Amino acid sequence: MAPPLLEVEDLTVRFDTTAGVVKAVTGVSYTLEAGETLAVVGESGSGKSVHVLAMVGLIPKPPGRIERGTAKFEGRDLLTMNERELRALRGGKIGMIFQDPMSSLNPVLTVGFQIAEPLREHLKLSRKAAMARAVELLDLVGIPEPHRRVHQYPHQFSGGMRQRAMIAIGISCEPKLLIADEATTALDVTVQAQILDLVRKLKKQFGMAMIWITHDMGVVAGLADNVQVMYGGRIMERGPARDVFHDSRSAYTWGLLNSLPDHDDPGGQAGERAKRLTQIPGYPPNMLDPPAGDPFAPRNPYATERCFVEMPPLVQAKDAAPGHLVAAWYDLRAVRAQGATA
Amino acid sequence: MSATVQAQEPILRVEDLSRHFITRNPLGKEVHRVRAVDGVSFTIAPGETLGLVGESGSGKSTTGRLVLRLDDPTDGKIHFEGQEISTLHRTALRRMRQRMQVVFQDPFSSLNPRMRVGDAVAEPLLAHGVVRSRAERREKVAELFRRVGLEPGFAERFPHQFSGGQRQRIGIARAIALSPQLIVADEPITALDVSIQAQIVNLFMDLQEEMGVAYLFIAHDLAMVRHLCHRVAVMLRGRIVEMAPTRKLFANPLHPYTQALISAMPIPDPDKEQARQRLFYEGGAPPAEARLKEVEPEHWVLG
Numbered sequence: 001m002a003p004p005l006l007e008v009e010d011l012t013v014r015f016d017t018t019a020g021v022v023k024a025v026t027g028v029s030y031t032l033e034a035g036e037t038l039a040v041v042g043e044s045g046s047g048k049s050v051h052v053l054a055m056v057g058l059i060p061k062p063p064g065r066i067e068r069g070t071a072k073f074e075g076r077d078l079l080t081m082n083e084r085e086l087r088a089l090r091g092g093k094i095g096m097i098f099q100d101p102m103s104s105l106n107p108v109l110t111v112g113f114q115i116a117e118p119l120r121e122h123l124k125l126s127r128k129a130a131m132a133r134a135v136e137l138l139d140l141v142g143i144p145e146p147h148r149r150v151h152q153y154p155h156q157f158s159g160g161m162r163q164r165a166m167i168a169i170g171i172s173c174e175p176k177l178l179i180a181d182e183a184t185t186a187l188d189v190t191v192q193a194q195i196l197d198l199v200r201k202l203k204k205q206f207g208m209a210m211i212w213i214t215h216d217m218g219v220v221a222g223l224a225d226n227v228q229v230m231y232g233g234r235i236m237e238r239g240p241a242r243d244v245f246h247d248s249r250s251a252y253t254w255g256l257l258n259s260l261p262d263h264d265d266p267g268g269q270a271g272e273r274a275k276r277l278t279q280i281p282g283y284p285p286n287m288l289d290p291p292a293g294d295p296f297a298p299r300n301p302y303a304t305e306r307c308f309v310e311m312p313p314l315v316q317a318k319d320a321a322p323g324h325l326v327a328a329w330y331d332l333r334a335v336r337a338q339g340a341t342a
Numbered sequence: 343m344s345a346t347v348q349a350q351e352p353i354l355r356v357e358d359l360s361r362h363f364i365t366r367n368p369l370g371k372e373v374h375r376v377r378a379v380d381g382v383s384f385t386i387a388p389g390e391t392l393g394l395v396g397e398s399g400s401g402k403s404t405t406g407r408l409v410l411r412l413d414d415p416t417d418g419k420i421h422f423e424g425q426e427i428s429t430l431h432r433t434a435l436r437r438m439r440q441r442m443q444v445v446f447q448d449p450f451s452s453l454n455p456r457m458r459v460g461d462a463v464a465e466p467l468l469a470h471g472v473v474r475s476r477a478e479r480r481e482k483v484a485e486l487f488r489r490v491g492l493e494p495g496f497a498e499r500f501p502h503q504f505s506g507g508q509r510q511r512i513g514i515a516r517a518i519a520l521s522p523q524l525i526v527a528d529e530p531i532t533a534l535d536v537s538i539q540a541q542i543v544n545l546f547m548d549l550q551e552e553m554g555v556a557y558l559f560i561a562h563d564l565a566m567v568r569h570l571c572h573r574v575a576v577m578l579r580g581r582i583v584e585m586a587p588t589r590k591l592f593a594n595p596l597h598p599y600t601q602a603l604i605s606a607m608p609i610p611d612p613d614k615e616q617a618r619q620r621l622f623y624e625g626g627a628p629p630a631e632a633r634l635k636e637v638e639p640e641h642w643v644l645g
Contacts, residue, residue: 043535044506150345159398188397188563193606193620215536218608241612252537259540261569263609267588274547274569277540283505284535299537 011069039224092122094173099182104132112150232295239324249326352385360420365417380580393571449527460497586641
């Protein structure tokens with residue numbers, strides 16, 4: 001079997017601040033196969049973005065530092081590479097799309113120039129060939145009149161078109177790995193749906209692997225082969241998307257899915273009181289001083305004594321699909337079954 | 343059931359409300375006009391939640407600001423508790439604001455970082471002379487904190503000591519301090535963590551049950567809107583294109599734009615999400631001469 005495209009081992013990231021050390025990411029390990037789409041789900045402070053940005057050398061150091069761990073991309077450790085080596089990968093074999101296209105596109109350069117730049121840098125195309133390819137890429141991501149649009153500036157594009165242009169830049173060098181950090185979060189739902197359709201199409205066409213960082217479970221459901229749920233800087237659960245959604249083994253994943261409004265809810269009407277949503281009690285942990293054991297334990301009704309003192313390892317869940325991992329001292333299925341009969 | 347609500351005098355009646363942003367050349371001649379809100383009409387009954395949905399730039403937030411009188415309409419009327427408020431001046435506006443409050447999207451920027459949160463919540467009470475003594479004020483703030491699910495002892499702390507969800511609770515405590523009849527909530531859960539959104543939506547529902555407050559709930563998360571709102575109005579380029587009781591709107595969306603919007607809702611279930619049929623809207627801006635028509639009881643469509 002070919003070695004995995006990306007192999008992350010015990011990645012641990014800290015930020016030294018005046019208020020103390022922020023324990024942003026702790027002991028994150030996973031592998032990503034070529035062509036796999038992994039959704040990394042979590043809320044602010046979960047470490048979902050930071051751990052990926054740390055791998056590609058995009059966290060400011062200081063205050064950030066990588067305390068330990070390795071992240072091997074095609075067998076080479078990204079964490080020991082120098083800036084020049086990382087630069088050669090970013091925008092080349094590793095493409096990236098960020099949340100806010102307005103602030104990640106340069107306002108004084110034409111969109112075409114910005115798509116052509118990585119092509120000239122990484123693929124050594126001539127200026128003319130790169131611009132011709134930029135037109136093709138704009139066409140590919142569904143921007144009408146690409147010949148005219150290629151000479152325009154970002155402010156002449158709508159929000160959805162800017163995000164399409166960002167995707168064109170992200171895929172321009174046909175990366176092996178595309179990292180998307182909340183890439184559709186700022187978009188309207190109809191535009192988001194179009195962008196997701198586009199990403200699915202491009203994935204089929206180019207066969208690249210993707211790490212899709214989001215907090216939106218709906219987006220995850222439409223896109224991911226595998227889902228990795230993070231909380232308090234750690235991986236709480238990981239597995240095939242269907243299994244994580246329909247057979248959640250982490251109390252956090254389960255609580256999160258349960259707190260969403262029911263999709264079959266017919267909706268309210270006058271004079272009728274809506275059902276209460278099933279809320280998760282409490283608040284996310286303070287990462288300056290995270291709980292000693294399982295970070296979700298203080299909010300978890302099923303937490304055992306051990307959960308409060310010792311972080312459980314991420315292991316194969318009992319009687320679950322192969323590759324469905326969970327970090328839990330409790331057995332969610334057993335305690336829920338008990339709760340139902342009690 | 344709905345007949346009882348209709349029989350009541352609406353608490354808010356907005357008629358043909360418009361806000362145009364006009365660019366003029368140095369000679370005062372109009373060169374460009376953006377119709378941010380263009381002839382919008384709706385009502386809200388006491389204790390009712392009206393959802394206002396649409397994409398960015400559809401005019402939904404501007405509508406909220408006009409209702410709050412944070413912005414002046416170009417045209418149209420706003421009746422609140424039977425009084426025409428679109429032309430009110432300072433003193434009368436102040437009185438009105440006891441009865442109509444706002445909750446913003448970003449609980450970070452809506453709290454003064456140098457003010458203890460208890461003082462921030464007490465501010466409207468002092469400004470409107472509701473509390474007289476220090477002791478009375480402390481007691482009232484403690485009661486408000488408990489009501490929104492915060493420990494009264496937190497009143498002595500500063501905003502940076504709270505998480506986003508807690509800050510939004512503080513913002514809500516401040517909004518309900520004067521027992522308003524209407525709260526305009528502009529994307530109140532958008533900036534919150536997913537695990538916190540349900541808490542805040544439940545809080546909105548509890549407060550409505552306890553106080554009978556009505557909400558104008560401006561949001562783009564259609565799943566939450568469907569859950570929380572009694573009626574929904576859909577905006578497109580400054581116009582309301584469809585308005586109906588929530589159940590009718592989602593079961594039978596009639597305007598092609600509403601259909602596209604509902605079909606684009608992501609479903610948090612891989613099987614359903616991947617089988618979802620999408621509809622597209624390519625109609626552009628609604629024609630100027632189009633008017634809302636009642637196609638079935640309480641179900642209005644622009645046509």
